Amino acid sequence: MAIAMKIASQISKSSWIRRMFEEGERLRQELGPDKIYDFTLGNPDVEPPEAFGRELQALAREPLPGMHRYMNNAGYAETRTAVANKLSADSGLTVGPEQVIMTCGAGGALNVVLKTILNPGEEVIILAPFFVEYKFYIDNHGGLPVEVWTNHETFQLDIPAIEKAITPKTRAIIICSPNNPTGVIYPAESLKRLGDLLKSIHNRSGHLIYVISDEPYARIAYDGQHVPNIFPLVESSVIVTSHSKDLALPGERIGYLAANPRMATVMQFMEGAVFSNRVLGFVNAPALMQRLVAKLQNESVDIAEYQAKRDLLVNELSDMGFSMVKPDGAFYLFPQSPLASDVDFVKLAQKHHILLVPGAGFGAPGFFRIAYCVEKEMIQRSLPAWSALAREAGLKG
Numbered sequence: 001m002a003i004a005m006k007i008a009s010q011i012s013k014s015s016w017i018r019r020m021f022e023e024g025e026r027l028r029q030e031l032g033p034d035k036i037y038d039f040t041l042g043n044p045d046v047e048p049p050e051a052f053g054r055e056l057q058a059l060a061r062e063p064l065p066g067m068h069r070y071m072n073n074a075g076y077a078e079t080r081t082a083v084a085n086k087l088s089a090d091s092g093l094t095v096g097p098e099q100v101i102m103t104c105g106a107g108g109a110l111n112v113v114l115k116t117i118l119n120p121g122e123e124v125i126i127l128a129p130f131f132v133e134y135k136f137y138i139d140n141h142g143g144l145p146v147e148v149w150t151n152h153e154t155f156q157l158d159i160p161a162i163e164k165a166i167t168p169k170t171r172a173i174i175i176c177s178p179n180n181p182t183g184v185i186y187p188a189e190s191l192k193r194l195g196d197l198l199k200s201i202h203n204r205s206g207h208l209i210y211v212i213s214d215e216p217y218a219r220i221a222y223d224g225q226h227v228p229n230i231f232p233l234v235e236s237s238v239i240v241t242s243h244s245k246d247l248a249l250p251g252e253r254i255g256y257l258a259a260n261p262r263m264a265t266v267m268q269f270m271e272g273a274v275f276s277n278r279v280l281g282f283v284n285a286p287a288l289m290q291r292l293v294a295k296l297q298n299e300s301v302d303i304a305e306y307q308a309k310r311d312l313l314v315n316e317l318s319d320m321g322f323s324m325v326k327p328d329g330a331f332y333l334f335p336q337s338p339l340a341s342d343v344d345f346v347k348l349a350q351k352h353h354i355l356l357v358p359g360a361g362f363g364a365p366g367f368f369r370i371a372y373c374v375e376k377e378m379i380q381r382s383l384p385a386w387s388a389l390a391r392e393a394g395l396k397g
């Protein structure tokens with residue numbers, strides 16, 4: 001085989017979203033793009049905020065000397081200071097630029113953190129349903145994923161289940177709020193319970209377990225809800241995030257990691273993470289994007305637009321008989337599959353030209369994911385097809 005057996009096997013296990021996307025391409029060619037209702041990808045359909053274009057033009061008009069050169073592996077001081085100021089305001093703690101590293105997206109940040117902390121064979125708890133890349137990222141650095149379910153009805157943290165899964169080999173727990181794929185936000189009380197549990201384990205045995213808080217959707221919260229900052233609630237925490245979703249810049253690969261200033265080992269952690277960013281070959285996050293996002297820390301795409309799409313889908317699909325948790329944020333819905341097999345349901349949906357991802361792709365069979373970062377007009381056009389699909393799957397429709 002021309003490629004490593006492990007990669008070949010991982011490709012075959014990870015291909016749900018890709019397979020659906022390819023099927024979508026095939027159907028689009030065959031039937032025309034307006035006949036296909038593609039809800040598979042978390043690729044924002046909106047443009048970045050106006051301020052992004054303004055700052056980009058200003059920089060192009062008046063370029064800074066040396067602005068395309070290598071820099072400190074952690075990123076520009078100016079950008080890290082802007083991020084640190086925003087984190088200080090959000091957390092009520094004093095976060096400094098020395099606790100921030102600019103990264104190639106949240107994916108890059110996750111890999112940097114995992115490389116920094118994992119010894120071979122150590123375990124990382126991931127909470128089903130989860131973003132499937134976590135498993136591959138953990139494997140990249142010799143770790144072992146341990147799957148623990150969130151509450152089956154609410155998708156909220158199940159602290160006793162997490163406690164039960166902790167072993168002497170547990171090195172980290174990855175959480176994601178607002179969540180992909182469920183859209184739930186974890187309230188401050190449950191994050192504090194998690195923080196208290198980990199602190200008591202640390203005090204009792206010296207066993208340090210990190211919480212890696214994956215937050216690319218933190219600015220996409222609905223109904224005036226607030227996403228609690230993890231730093232005051234969990235001492236051993238690291239934020240990994242990006243501007244892929246909140247500024248609609250996924251192709252630009254710009255994000256950051258930030259370590260909790262209250263963590264006793266923060267300096268050692270940061271030294272390791274700067275080194276990891278370098279030797280993973282990222283070297284530093286894209287220079288031009290760093291200059292721009294430094295000016296955009298209080299900006300985001302129009303959240304009201306996403307909320308309107310959520311409301312439209314939740315109301316219409318609920319009326320048709322689908323059952324789901326109403327998302328608090330992000331731009332995903334994760335309803336129960338009306339058929340016993342989520343894969344069969346997704347295949348049936350294809351017959352109605354609706355493209356979805358089965359819950360199996362998120363470690364959660366029995367559900368399916370709708371990514372509604374698509375045009376509202378497409379959602380509206382898709383409703384008769386949803387209704388026919390619902391009826392064929394035994395719901396009211």
Ligand SMILES: Cc1ncc(COP(=O)(O)O)c(C=O)c1O
Nearest residue numbers: 042105106107131176180242244
């Ligand atoms: C939960 C979650 N984490 C991380 C990422 C990766 O984001 P980025 O594009 O910033 O690497 C995504 C992207 O969809 C995501 O949904």
